[in-house]
Every structure is written in C-alpha cells, then in structure tokens.
Amino acid sequence: MLSKKAKYALQALTFLAQHADQDSTGIAEIAEQEKIPRKFLETILLELKNQGILISKRGKGGGYALRQDAEAISIGQVIRVIDGPLALTPCASRTAFKPCQECKKPDSCSIRLLMVKVRDATAEILDHTTLRHIIDSQSALLYMI
Amino acid sequence: MLSKKAKYALQALTFLAQHADQDSTGIAEIAEQEKIPRKFLETILLELKNQGILISKRGKGGGYALRQDAEAISIGQVIRVIDGPLALTPCASRTAFKPCQECKKPDSCSIRLLMVKVRDATAEILDHTTLRHIIDSQSALLYMI
C-alpha cells in the first residue's frame, strides 16, 4: 500500500504541475486546495525539494515549483523517494537490493524471482508514467488502455 | 511491501507443498526448518486454515496440510488473505474497492486509473503463479522468463 505521505506528495505534485505557469506556489494554498494537513505537507515538500524534485523560493511570496517539466518526473521516482523501493520485498528491489537474512541463494529463490517479476511489471508502468500523463487526463486515459 | 507475516505464510505453504506426501506436518517442524518464530507461526497457520487454505489434524501426531493441490493455490490468494488487497490504494482494489474520502469522481481520477493498471499487472502475475510453480523451480524458472 501507498502511504498517505506518498498520496499527498502525488496530489501536491499534480497541483504544482497544473500551476506550472506561476513561478511558485505556497504551501498554504496547496494544503488548502488539496485538503492536506498543513504541517505535514511542509515536511513532504521539503523532502521533495531535498530529493531534487522541487525547487523553492523562501521568504515573502515564496513557495514551491517543479524543478523539471511535468513530463520529466515519473510517478515511480516520486513513490521511491517517499515510500522507498517499489518491490514487495527488499530482495526483489533493483534500486535497493538487500538479501533476506539467512537466505543462502537469492539467485535461485523462486519466491524472490516471482517478486522480481512483479517489481519489473510495476516499475515498467510507474517509471513510464509521468506527471504530464496524470494532469492531461485525455492522454492519460489513452495511455491507460 | 509484503509483511513478515505474509512472507512466513509463503514459506510455510511452500514447505507444506514440498511435504504433501505426509498427511500432516506439525507447527514445530515447520517453525524449526523455516526459522519462523513458533508462536507467531501458530497464529498464521490457524488463519490460513480458517481461510480455507489449510486443513488441520488436532491432538497427538496432528499438524497441517494443504487443503488443495499445490497447483490450485495461487500466491495472490495467499497474499490477499494475509496482507489484504494487492492494490496500492483501496480505490484501486477490485476485490475490496473503497473510494478515497472526498474523492468526487473515482472514475476519472488519473492517479486511480494508474493504480488500477499496476494492480492488474500485479494480479495477473500473482494470480497465475501457484505453489506448484514455486516448488518446482525448473518449471518456475521457465515460467518466469
């Protein structure tokens, strides 16, 4: 399951993608529009900034904006940054592989191979879907079919 | 991520599938061989029994066995029983759909449609992989490719 944090992050990024014309949008506005707890959103946006997905402007009139165009930010990237690996088990992650304790042969563990297969299918979708797909519902819907 | 409980369940079921010739296998043996905390495993096996995946024999010489053949038990079924829906969000589940609070139109939410797509890809794999595939590593490996 996705955490609330990740869901909030996707909502906020979607909002920012939709307001990419403005050069920055404040936390307060995003929190209010998307109904996300204000202080919680603060920490989330800060994390997205520290991870290079957002840029910020401090002080009066400050706020956040996407660092790159919406088509350059994949949903997979966002979820990994907030919730960690996409894989169902650490031993099935390609970005953060970690073998199970006491697992002698990860290479021949059938459960692991299955989990890798699921991870690959998930990553294939999430790494090829971008914020652009999300905000442009028409192309998104076409893409989905 | 899969819970430890689900991982233990898969280990135990794999073990039972490999010992399907015996008419029952005790908790103690499974716990020892698979290095699963004994008391925790008790509750897991009981749950799998209550969900119709295992049968048990009580009293001296008792134990557990698969209710059906290994090829009739899918990994998706096991994970759902222990961890709940495969989907990353409740609104993307087909077996336990639940809309997000305040979501006006789940039908046109692009994030939801994306999550449904991921769910379907995951379920396609997990519902078509059985304990038989897992224990027969050769056919499993072929299947994986």
Next chain:
DNA sequence: ACTAATTCCTATTAATTCTATAGAAATTAT
C-alpha cells in the same frame, strides 16, 4: 482412564512505523 503431544483460541505486550504537530530560525519582498 491416563499421559503426552498437539492444535485452538483470545488476550496482551513489545516494537516499529506512520501521521501529524510544535516552535523557533532563516530568508525575502515590500
């Protein structure tokens, strides 16, 4: 009938993670 071995049941504790908030420092536009 007795004993030992086992599953069954329910409650509880312990540990971990997730969610949210607090409060003040640093920064910036006006």
Next chain:
DNA sequence: ATAATTTCTATAGAATTAATAGGAATTAGT
C-alpha cells in the same frame, strides 16, 4: 522594520505489525 514565508529538528500521538503468553480442547497411544 514588518510580515510572510520556507527551513529545520524534535517529538508526540496513533496505528499497525510482530511476537508472546497461557490455558482450553482434542487426539493417539498405552
């Protein structure tokens, strides 16, 4: 200066997960 904002770090609160406890019920063998 002032007001509005992000930044930072800590921590509290809530929920979930992981594990254990202890005894009841059942069964095989003697």
